[in-house]
Amino acid sequence: MSPFVAAVVQMRSGIHMDKNIAAMEAGIREAAGLGATYIQTPEMTGLVQQDREAFFGEAKDEVSDPVAPRASALAAELGVTVHVGSTPIRLGERMAANRAYVFAPNGDLQARYDKIHMFDVDLDNGESWRESAVYQPGTKAVSTSIDGIQFGLAICYDCRFPELHTAYARSGVEVLTGPSCFTRQTGKAHWHALLQSRAIENGAFMIAAAQGGDLEDGRETFGHSLIVNPWGEIIAEVDSEEPGVATAVIDVNEVTAARSKIPNLVNNRSFVLTQADVKAENIA
Numbered sequence: 669m670s671p672f673v674a675a676v677v678q679m680r681s682g683i684h685m686d687k688n689i690a691a692m693e694a695g696i697r698e699a700a701g702l703g704a705t706y707i708q709t710p711e712m713t714g715l716v717q718q719d720r721e722a723f724f725g726e727a728k729d730e731v732s733d734p735v736a737p738r739a740s741a742l743a744a745e746l747g748v749t750v751h752v753g754s755t756p757i758r759l760g761e762r763m764a765a766n767r768a769y770v771f772a773p774n775g776d777l778q779a780r781y782d783k784i785h786m787f788d789v790d791l792d793n794g795e796s797w798r799e800s801a802v803y804q805p806g807t808k809a810v811s812t813s814i815d816g817i818q819f820g821l822a823i824c825y826d827c828r829f830p831e832l833h834t835a836y837a838r839s840g841v842e843v844l845t846g847p848s849c850f851t852r853q854t855g856k857a858h859w860h861a862l863l864q865s866r867a868i869e870n871g872a873f874m875i876a877a878a879q880g881g882d883l884e885d886g887r888e889t890f891g892h893s894l895i896v897n898p899w900g901e902i903i904a905e906v907d908s909e910e911p912g913v914a915t916a917v918i919d920v921n922e923v924t925a926a927r928s929k930i931p932n933l934v935n936n937r938s939f940v941l942t943q944a945d946v947k948a949e950n951i952a
Contacts, residue, residue, distance in 0.1 A: 669815065669816050669817055669920050670815075671917050671918060671919040671920075672705050672706060672815065672817075672917070672918055673702070673703045673704045673705055673706075673915050673916070673917055673918070674704060674705075674706045674707075674708070674843075674873075674875055674895060674904075674915065674916055674917075674918045675699035675702065675704035675706070675707045675708065675913055675914065675915045676708055676875060676876065676877035676878075676893035676894070676895060676904065676906065676913070676914050676915075677692070677695035677696060677698075677699055677707060677708065677709045677710070677877050677893075677913055678695075678710065678877060678878055678879070678880050678891055678893040678906040678910070678911050678912050678913070678914075679691055679692065679695060679709060679710050679713060679877075679879055679880070679911055680879060680880055680881050680883060680889075680910075680911050681710070681712055681713060681714070681715065681716045681879060681883065682716060682883060682884030682885070683715070683716065683717045683722065683726065683884050683885055684726070685714050685715050685726060685728075685734060685735065686734075688713060688714050688715060688716075688735075689714065689734060689735060689738050691911070692709055692713050692714075692735070692738070692739070692752075693738065693742060695707075695709065695911070695913055696709070696739075696742050696746070696748075696750060697742070697746070698913050699748075699913045699915065700746040700748050702913065702915050703915065704748065704915050705747075705748050705749060705773075705815075706748070706749045706751065706814060706875075706918075707748055707749065707750050707751065708751040708753055708845065708847055708875055708876075708877045709739075709750075709751070709752050709753045709847065709877055710753045710754075710847050710848060710849060710877045710878050710879045710893070711753045711754045711766070711783075711823050711824045711847045711848050711849040711878075711879065712753075712754055712755065712756065712766075712849045712879065713735060713752050713753055713754065713755050714733070714734075714735035714752075714755030714756065715727055715755065715756050716849065716879065716883050716884070716885050716887065717885050718885045718886060718887060719885065720801075720802065723756070723764075723802065724758065724761070724762065724764075727756040727757070727758045727764055728757070728758060729757065729758045729759070730757050730767075733755065733757055735752060735755040736752065736755070736769050736771075736777075739752045739769060739771055740771045740775045740776075740777065741775060743771040743772065743773055743774075743775050744771075744773070744774055744775030746773075747773045748773055749770065749771065749772060749773055749778075749814050750770070750771045751768065751769070751770045751771075751819075751845065751847070752768060752769040752770075752771075753768055753823065753845075753847020753848070753877050754766050754767055754768045754783065754823050754824075754847060755767060755769075756803075759804055762802075763802065763803070763804050764802055764803055764804070765782045765783075765803065765804055765806070766782060766783035766799070766803045766806075766823060767780055767781070767782050767783075768780065768781040768782075768783075768821055768823055768847065770812055770814075770819075770821070772814075778812055778814075779810055779812035779821060780810070781806065781808075781809075781810040781821035781822075781823070782804070782805070782806025782807075782808075783803065783805065783806055783822075783823040783824065783825070783826060784805055784806045784807070784809070784822075784826055784829075784832065785805070785825045785826050785828070785829055785832075786799040786800040786803060786805050786825070787799040787824065787825040788800050791851070791853055791854065792853065793853070795851065795853060797851075799825075809821075809822075809832060809835060809836065811836055811839060811840075811841050817842055817843060817918075817920055818839075818840050818841045818842050818843070819841065819842075819843045819844075819845060820833065820836030820837075820839075820841035820843070820844050820845065820872075821845055822844065822845055822846055823846070823847055823848070824846065824847070824848035824849060824850060826846065827846045827848070827862045827863060827866060827876075828862060830865075830866065830869060833866045833869070833870055833872075834869065834870060834933070836870070836872075837869075837870035837871070837872055837933055838933055841870075841872060842872055842873065842920045842923045843872060843873045843874075843875060843918065843920075844866055844867065844870065844872045844873065844874045844875070845874070845875050845876065846863060846866070846874060846875070846876035847876060847877045847878070848876055848877070848878045848879070849878070849879040849887075849889055850878055850879075850889060850890045851887065851888060851889060851890065852888040852889060852890045852909075853888070854890070855878075855889070855890020855891075855892065856890065859878075859890055859892060859894075860892070860894070860902070863876055863894055863896055864896050864900045864902070865900075867896040867897065867898055867899075867900050868898075868899070868900040869932070870898075870933065871898045871923055871926035871927035871930065871932075871933070872898055872923055873895070873896065873897060873898060873918055873920075873922075873923065874894070874895070874896040875894075875895050875896075875918075876893060876894050876895075876896075877893045878890065878891055878892060878893045878894075878906075879891070880892070880893075880906070880908070880909035880910060880911065881909040881910065881911075889909070890909065891906060891908055891909035891910065892905060892906060892907065892908070892909070893905065893906040893912075893914060894914075895914065895915075895916040895918075897922055898922050898923050898925075898926035898927070899922070899926055903916040903917075904916035
């Protein structure tokens, strides 16, 4: 398969969907102008709002959501694949889905994915998150073919669950994705290591657009959108918390090469976990 140019669009989404859509459009147009044919935006592209009442006042159901239709129109106009990392979709009065969309170059909806793993954590300095209080977890891992290349869809906290990515790789996925709204605190500690690890373990590319900087709703995000090759090398990065675009050439022959050098997906063996039951003894 021919190499293609992928882009990550780093954003600083806020509490007003119309402004976020305008920023999304500007980033997608910039990426297309740089030659990208696959363009990914971050988690929560359409809305970042901690206040629950305000969130449900702004978020829309799928029929009324304005983010997906604009992304679809841009994909068709520019002739590119647009991957909206996620946007909130209301499922009822008090619950939403954290939903990703992939639109084909003709504007057709190619895939949707609801984030599976909820970010329910208690961090240092009193930072605490309960994503499950607002979002209904997804139950299906979703892969999709883009120009004959298999992409596996995931969102942010999903990157801490290797089994999801390994399941994708074993099914033939060559490009893993991780659009995110990573906190600054966890990003400084783990962002690069997690994404590089998922790429290395699976001999796959990892593409992860991110939110960056101090967001309008008060949260602090890490930025540093990345593209990582199957050997674990960072081949593109928005090397800051500022909005921006980074691009890289994706050649899936590198996936084949990495997996042939270290075929851990094939070498994996089943095992039984047991508790040691030998008696204490002195082995000379």
